[in-house]
Amino acid sequence: MDIELRAAGAGDLELVLGLMRGLYASDHIPFEEPRARRALAGLLADPALGSALGTVWLVEARGEVTVVIGYAVLTLGYSLEFGGRFWVLDELFIHETHRGRGAGGRVLRRIEEMGRALGLHAIRLEVSRTNGRAQELYRRAGFEAHDRDLMTLWLEVPER
Secondary structure (H helix, E strand, C coil): EEEEEEEECCHHHHHHHHHHHHHHHCCCCCCCCCHHHHHHHHHHCCHHHHCCCCCEEEEECCCCCEEEEEEEEEEEEEEEECCCCEEEEEEEEHHHHCCCCHHHHHHHHHHHHHHHCCCCCEEEECCCCHHHHHHHHHHHHCCCCCCCCCCCCCCCCCCC
16 A cells, blocks of 8 residues: 645635544544634645645555545644754544554654754654553654653633
């Protein structure tokens, strides 16, 4: 299976939302469609939030027929600890029918290549403590766990 990443555009909004539903269901995360739609539309409209190469990537399995099997979302961050700009791998999803075939590892290698080409210093992500399969994928790709906890202060933004 040949895996390629294709930058998503505004016309891919519904496709990505469907993939997001799959990720959120598999990770037992509540899917709030209006919030997801608004955030995704904003990200697709402003690729500078990720890089000059794009922010939302569709994972395509290419063969006789090209099929979208997942997606990845990368956003830019800046950290003094990391020496400057880095990517946050905000979401990565491979449809369960294509898991276990190396697609996730190939996607992560491609993301690493793109990050290096952009001069980024690191790629960060979060993974559920109960998702051992994803943790193993990330470890094999070279990601390291840290003795830190992820914390969030939700800032509700008024609807416009």
